[in-house]
Amino acid sequence: MGYFDFEKIFCGSTLQTAVDLLGCTLVKETEEGTAAGRIVETEAYTGPEDRAAHSYGGKRTKRTEIMFRAPGHVYTFEMHTHCLVNVVTEPEGRPEAVLIRALEPVEGIELMRARRKRQKDTELTNGPGKLTKALGITMNDYGGHFSEKPLYIVPGENPAEISSGPRIGIENTGEARDYLYRFWETRNRFVSR
DNA sequence: TGTTTGATGGGCT
DNA sequence: GCCCATCAAACAA
DSSP: OOOOOGGGGSSSOHHHHHHHTTTOEEEEEETTEEEEEEEEEEEEEOGGGOTTSTTGGGOOOTTTGGGGSOTTBEEEEEETTEEEEEEEESSTTOOEEEEEEEEEEEEOHHHHHHHHOSOOGGGSSSSHHHHHHHHTOOGGGTTOBTEETTEEEEOOOOOSSEEEEOOSSOTTSGGGGGOOOEEEETTOTTSOO
16 A cells, blocks of 8 residues: 655646545544545645635745645644644645545544534535544644655545535635635535535 | 634534 | 634734
């Protein structure tokens, strides 16, 4: 079993990486056990030129620092008491990332149910804050790399059919609001909406 | 030190 | 579909 090929995203575009990540598997190992899900929904955040990105204008803060590092690093951040997880893309110095928005549960479903309480199975991982809770991803994962345990990505077959649309929850970002930077597997029932 | 603001989720209508 | 809890990061002062 190998890890996702982060070399190929050195020279690719973040939009292409967002598409390439669909169908790959996100795995988190904890003391409680291993939980994993197939990535079925992503969003691209293309750095300095993208008003919706945390790194818009090249803004470099404690939070966005990791986005300037090499591809494959783990960018987690908190908002509204939830933890969201991103894959850093592009070479050192170019702060772009892909947000993982939804998974289709593959392994450790009982563990996910326990972490998510009385939720229907389709509600376990169909949102960026939900999937981090189901897999046990926290701010402790910030700065790690997706080719190392305990949080990593393994390659998978890309979906046969992919849809795209505007990103979610970025109403106040001018023209960036309309960019079609959200990608998902067509008709997959685990996408967020 | 104080104030503002979300890349959300869950509950209620 | 609408409302809002809740808190760290960011930023102003």
